[in-house]
Amino acid sequence: MKYMRVPVTVFALCLMVPSLFAADPPEPVTSWKYPPDMPGSRVETYRKVGDAELQAWIFEPEGHQASNSRPAIVFFFGGGWNGGTPGQFLPHCQHLAKLGMVAISVDYRVKSRQGVLPQECVVDAKAAMRWVRANAGRLGVDPNRIASGGGSAGGHLAAAVALVPGFEEGDHLDVSSMPNAMVLFNPAVILAPVDGHPDVLPADKVTDIKARADGRPEEISPHHFVRSYTPPSIIFHGTEDEAVPFGTVELFQSAMTKAGNRCELKAYPGQPHGFFNPGRGKGEPRAEANRRYHQTLKQLDEFLASIGYVESAGK
Numbered sequence: 001m002k003y004m005r006v007p008v009t010v011f012a013l014c015l016m017v018p019s020l021f022a023a024d025p026p027e028p029v030t031s032w033k034y035p036p037d038m039p040g041s042r043v044e045t046y047r048k049v050g051d052a053e054l055q056a057w058i059f060e061p062e063g064h065q066a067s068n069s070r071p072a073i074v075f076f077f078g079g080g081w082n083g084g085t086p087g088q089f090l091p092h093c094q095h096l097a098k099l100g101m102v103a104i105s106v107d108y109r110v111k112s113r114q115g116v117l118p119q120e121c122v123v124d125a126k127a128a129m130r131w132v133r134a135n136a137g138r139l140g141v142d143p144n145r146i147a148s149g150g151g152s153a154g155g156h157l158a159a160a161v162a163l164v165p166g167f168e169e170g171d172h173l174d175v176s177s178m179p180n181a182m183v184l185f186n187p188a189v190i191l192a193p194v195d196g197h198p199d200v201l202p203a204d205k206v207t208d209i210k211a212r213a214d215g216r217p218e219e220i221s222p223h224h225f226v227r228s229y230t231p232p233s234i235i236f237h238g239t240e241d242e243a244v245p246f247g248t249v250e251l252f253q254s255a256m257t258k259a260g261n262r263c264e265l266k267a268y269p270g271q272p273h274g275f276f277n278p279g280r281g282k283g284e285p286r287a288e289a290n291r292r293y294h295q296t297l298k299q300l301d302e303f304l305a306s307i308g309y310v311e312s313a314g315k
Helices: 006-014 086-098 118-134 152-162 203-212 246-258 283-306
Strands: 041-049 053-060 070-076 102-106 141-152 183-187 233-238 263-268
Touching: 006 041, 041 118, 053 086, 053 118, 070 086, 070 118, 070 152, 086 102, 086 141, 086 283, 102 118, 118 141, 118 152, 141 152, 152 246, 233 246, 233 283, 246 263, 263 283
Parallel strands: 070 102, 070 141, 141 183, 183 233, 233 263
Antiparallel strands: 041 053, 053 102
């Protein structure tokens, strides 16, 4: 019997780079429509504003009870404060619930549906955080371990609830809207010019954001309110993000760490805006987004484990 000889270099490559021959991880269940399909959740209304009933999709660990005191995370979807769907964070919620957290993806008012400014989005985001903390007892949530999370404009909201003062309206005004940690995916953290850094936002971005925010973007710009004793945070951002320039999160992270805060920046070279979102597009771009989803999820698990929100690093 003859045996085919495998070149030593090829054999060594197989040992050194197994990922070249490994299958891609499975794509998670996603829901990019509005209203979303959110399997595994139950729904409650956290706020009523006029004709708008703002809902929260709640994902709970198996066997969860109201008597538990579990860490929680509240996700805000992206969409430029104009649109978007809470379904964006369906896979994250399902995953974190399996790790023992109560994961909640919330709706909030946006321009295309309710004709609001980004300022009203901040109001809703703070109301959602207060609602979760005020109802922690019946939700089985630890009121001292509630993280905010979000992507793009939702990442802005997840940072704004921690940094931007004011904009507290509605119920539970005696309860803090401050998160205990922040999970930020390509977040818009600088909405107005920064002294000493004239080029951090291109002129067209400055004009666009100013128009969206009724000429007052600085009042809801997280970077402009950076201070000490801010909750620990992690940021995931592509270096080729054209919607939210990478330089903005670099400057934000620098300001946060100089103020003595823990702020981790996970840079993804060559990646565009929304690079971590699975379940959209076709072919290789879709497969790449799925890979990056799993990669960021692993880093998220590690961050949450480091602050005691999950028992292990998950995957």
